[in-house]
Amino acid sequence: MQEILIENQNFIAKEKYQDKFKGSCALGISWRPGQEEKSYEIKNCIIDGAGSSEGLKMSFCYNVHVESCKIYGGVEDCVDIVRGGNITFANCSFISNNTKQHITIKGGAKNIKIINCNFIKPYKSRFNGACIDLGNWTDYDDVNRPRVRNVEIKNCRIIDSERSILCRVLYSDDPALDFSFGKVFKVPRFLLAIFWLGQRLGVLGKRRRFTKDLLEIYDIEL
Numbered sequence: 620m621q622e623i624l625i626e627n628q629n630f631i632a633k634e635k636y637q638d639k640f641k642g643s644c645a646l647g648i649s650w651r652p653g654q655e656e657k658s659y660e661i662k663n664c665i666i667d668g669a670g671s672s673e674g675l676k677m678s679f680c681y682n683v684h685v686e687s688c689k690i691y692g693g694v695e696d697c698v699d700i701v702r703g704g705n706i707t708f709a710n711c712s713f714i715s716n717n718t719k720q721h722i723t724i725k726g727g728a729k730n731i732k733i734i735n736c737n738f739i740k741p742y743k744s745r746f747n748g749a750c751i752d753l754g755n756w757t758d759y760d761d762v763n764r765p766r767v768r769n770v771e772i773k774n775c776r777i778i779d780s781e782r783s784i785l786c787r788v789l790y791s792d793d794p795a796l797d798f799s800f801g802k803v804f805k806v807p808r809f810l811l812a813i814f815w816l817g818q819r820l821g822v823l824g825k826r827r828r829f830t831k832d833l834l835e836i837y838d839i840e841l
Contacts, residue, residue, distance in 0.1 A: 620656045620682075627663050632671030636694040640827060643671035644693065649678035650703070652837050658682035668693035669716050679703045681839070686710055692718030701757055702840065704729040704769075708736055713750075715740040715780075720752040724791075727765040727840055734773045738801075741780040749784040750777060750801065754791030756818045758827045762834045765841060767791035775799040790815070 625646075634643035645668045650657055659680065668674030671693040677683060680703040687710045690697045697713040700706065700723065713721040713736065721738045724731060733751070742748035754767040772794050777785060785801025786794050789811055796803065806814075817823030 620658055623657055623659050625659065625661045625664060629665045629667070630674075631667045632669065632674075632693060635670050636672050639672060639695055639825070641672065642676065644668055644673040644676040644699075645671065645691075646674070647676040647678070648680050648683070650680050652839070656681070659684070661685045662687055664688045665691075667691040668697065670694075673697065673699045675699070677701070677703060677706065681705050683707070684709070688712075689714065692716045692721065694718065696720050696723045698722045700724045700726075700728050700731070702726040702728055702759065704731065706730070707732040707734065709734045710736065712737045712739055715742055717743050719743050719748055721750045723752045723755060724767050724770065725752075725755045726757045726759050726767075727836075728767055729765070729840075730769045732771045732773070733775060734771075736775045737778050738775065738780070738785070739778045741782040742784075745782060748782070749787035749804065750782075751786045751794070752789070753786060753794060754789040756790075756814065756824070758829050759834060760790070760815065761819055761829065762836065764836060770794040771797070772799050773797040775801075777801050 630645040632645040645666045666674045673693050673696045674690040675698045677700045683706045685708045689712045691714045738750040786803045788805045
């Protein structure tokens with residue numbers, strides 16, 4: 620396994636937000652089946668996604684440890700996690716820039732720990748947002764994928780914000796909360812079913828269609 624250490628660096632987004640499918644971010648890491656396995660340790664970094672989509676974007680990444688970082692949000696998120704797992708955030712601050720969510724975890728991502736972290740400044744919409752958004756729609760969900768699961772949130776706080784939703788739960792198991800402040804909002808199952816159907820039919824939201832090979836679910840995801 621290739622071990623990658625990223626330490627004491629500043630990352631600033633160079634591309635401006637155009638739409639949510641362009642994937643502009645300050646720091647992006649990814650992996651795909653068939654590539655060499657990688658592990659990441661990201662420590663004492665400033666990751667500034669202001670003006671772009673996200674600060675830190677993880678696509679299908681496993682074995683990632685992020686510690687003592689300040690991560691500033693873009694239009695969409697401070698951190699966007701699509702698929703992958705075995706990811707830990709420790710002693711980090713996620714700072715909203717009128718950002719939709721501080722952290723989005725979706726696409727069946729699993730085994731994620733968020734420990735001793737602060738969610739600073741309010742997420743954008745009181746009625747359509749949260750500090751941590753679990754199991755929202757991705758275009759990989761055109762096929763039946765695993766839920767987001769095994770998310771642990773410990774000793775986390777919401778700071779400088781009148782918004783009180785720490786977690787919003789969609790296509791996800793309930794997170795394990797320990798000594799953390801904020802509410803958990805569980806989207807009712809019938810509303811989730813309507814939302815999923817509307818997305819698959821293409822009558823709700825802006826979306827893409829992936830080819831069959833991109834929709835494949837690998838053993839590592841199960």
